[in-house]
Amino acid sequence: MGAFKTGNYRNFLREIGIPENDIQARIKEAVHTFFYDENERIYHEAGSDMGYLCDTGNNDARTEGMSYGMMMCVQLDMKEEFDRIWKWSKTYMFMTEGENEGYFAWSCQTDGKKNADGPAPDGEEFYAMALFFASHRWGDGEGIFEYSREAREILSACIHKGENGRKGSPMWNHDNHQILFVPGIGFTDPSYHLPHFYELFALWANEEDKKFFKEAAAASREYLVKACHPEKGLSPEYGNFDGTPMDKELPWGYFGDFFSDAYRTAANIGLDSVWFSEDKGQREVPLRMMKFFGTSLEAVRCAYKVDGTPTERPVLHPLGLLSTIAQGALVATTPEEIELAKKWVLWFWNQPLRKGVRRYYDNCLYMFALLALSGNYRIY
Structure with a gap:
C-alpha cells in the first residue's frame, strides 16, 4: 500500500544504516549548494x-x-x-x-x-x-x-x-492517453510518463478532466512496461506509442537510444512505487537496470541501445544517471532486491554534487533522488 493511503514515506537511506543526522546534514548542504552557493548554485x-x-x-x-x-x-x-x-x-x-x-x-x-x-x-x-x-x-x-x-x-x-x-x-494523445513529446506530434517520451502525478490530477483537476487523468495513469504504467527492455530495463529517449524506440532520425538528431532524457524513467517508477504501489510490471525496470549495469560505475560512462549494446557516445550526465538508478531502488522489497539496490544507493550517497558547466541536469536529478531516498519527496 502506497504513501498516498498510509502517509508513510520510505526512508531508504536510513534503512541501509545511514544515520538520520547525516541525512539531514546532507540535504541542508545540498540545498545550500544548489540554491545559494555563489560559485555552484543553479x-x-x-x-x-x-x-x-x-x-x-x-x-x-x-x-x-x-x-x-x-x-x-x-x-x-x-x-x-x-x-x-x-x-x-x-x-x-x-x-x-x-x-x-x-x-x-x-x-x-x-x-x-x-x-x-x-x-x-x-x-x-x-x-x-x-x-x-x-x-x-x-x-x-x-x-x-x-x-x-x-x-x-x-x-x-x-x-x-x-x-x-x-x-x-x-x-496528450486523446486516443491512447499518452503524453506527447511536444503538442501535436506522433510520439512520446517515456521519461515524461508520470502516473503518480496523474493519479493526483484525477483528484484535483477540473471536474471534466478527472476521468481523463485517471485513464492516463493506467495508460502510462502499461506503456512503461512496453517501453522498457524486458531484460535490461532501458528505455529510449523518444518512443513510439506501441513502446518501441523511435526508429527514425529527426531533424534535431536520433533519439531511440538510452540517453539523457531516458535516465529519469527509473526514478519516476521508484517514486510511483512509494506513492501508490500499483504495479503493472514496471516495478521490475529499475532492478533490471541495476543488474545490467553490474558491479562497476564504469558501466555508466557510455550510452546504450535499449537492448544493452554500448555505443561510442559518452554519457553527458553520469551523476544524473547514477542518481536516477539509485532513486529506482525505492521499488526494492525482498532481501535480495534490497541488497542489490543498496550498492547503488551507497554509490549515490558517496558522490558529491557535480561542479562545472554541465552541473544543472545532474544536480537536479541528484536533488530529487536525495529527497526521495530520504522520505522527503511527498504528496501534499
Missing part, C-alpha cells in the same frame, strides 16, 4: 521578487528546470523561492497568444527573452503538480498565487487545446 534571484534556474550547459532557463525548482521548493518548504520562480515563469515564459497560448515557452534567455515559442510537456506537468502541492501546503493566494486555479488551468490547456475553436494542439 538558482538565481532576479529583481526584488523573481528568480530562475539556469541550465548551466546552455545558459538559459528552461521549463524543465523552472518546474523542477518549484517542486524542490514546495518539498523543502521554501515558499519565497517558489513564488519567485513561479512569477518569473509567468512573466517571461507563459504565452498569452498564438498557437501555444496557455502553455510555457520551453526556453528563455536569463534576461527573460524567449528562445522559442513552443512548449515541452514535462514542464507543464511539473508546474501543475508543484502548484497543487503549494496550494495544499501553504494555501492559495491572489492572482497568479492562487496556486490551485493556476494548476487546473494548465491541465485544462494540456488536454483541451484544439477543441471548440481553440488554437493549438493538446499535450
Whole structure:
C-alpha cells in the first residue's frame, strides 16, 4: 500500500544504516549548494521578487528546470523561492497568444527573452503538480498565487487545446492517453510518463478532466512496461506509442537510444512505487537496470541501445544517471532486491554534487533522488 493511503514515506537511506543526522546534514548542504552557493548554485534571484534556474550547459532557463525548482521548493518548504520562480515563469515564459497560448515557452534567455515559442510537456506537468502541492501546503493566494486555479488551468490547456475553436494542439494523445513529446506530434517520451502525478490530477483537476487523468495513469504504467527492455530495463529517449524506440532520425538528431532524457524513467517508477504501489510490471525496470549495469560505475560512462549494446557516445550526465538508478531502488522489497539496490544507493550517497558547466541536469536529478531516498519527496 502506497504513501498516498498510509502517509508513510520510505526512508531508504536510513534503512541501509545511514544515520538520520547525516541525512539531514546532507540535504541542508545540498540545498545550500544548489540554491545559494555563489560559485555552484543553479538558482538565481532576479529583481526584488523573481528568480530562475539556469541550465548551466546552455545558459538559459528552461521549463524543465523552472518546474523542477518549484517542486524542490514546495518539498523543502521554501515558499519565497517558489513564488519567485513561479512569477518569473509567468512573466517571461507563459504565452498569452498564438498557437501555444496557455502553455510555457520551453526556453528563455536569463534576461527573460524567449528562445522559442513552443512548449515541452514535462514542464507543464511539473508546474501543475508543484502548484497543487503549494496550494495544499501553504494555501492559495491572489492572482497568479492562487496556486490551485493556476494548476487546473494548465491541465485544462494540456488536454483541451484544439477543441471548440481553440488554437493549438493538446499535450496528450486523446486516443491512447499518452503524453506527447511536444503538442501535436506522433510520439512520446517515456521519461515524461508520470502516473503518480496523474493519479493526483484525477483528484484535483477540473471536474471534466478527472476521468481523463485517471485513464492516463493506467495508460502510462502499461506503456512503461512496453517501453522498457524486458531484460535490461532501458528505455529510449523518444518512443513510439506501441513502446518501441523511435526508429527514425529527426531533424534535431536520433533519439531511440538510452540517453539523457531516458535516465529519469527509473526514478519516476521508484517514486510511483512509494506513492501508490500499483504495479503493472514496471516495478521490475529499475532492478533490471541495476543488474545490467553490474558491479562497476564504469558501466555508466557510455550510452546504450535499449537492448544493452554500448555505443561510442559518452554519457553527458553520469551523476544524473547514477542518481536516477539509485532513486529506482525505492521499488526494492525482498532481501535480495534490497541488497542489490543498496550498492547503488551507497554509490549515490558517496558522490558529491557535480561542479562545472554541465552541473544543472545532474544536480537536479541528484536533488530529487536525495529527497526521495530520504522520505522527503511527498504528496501534499
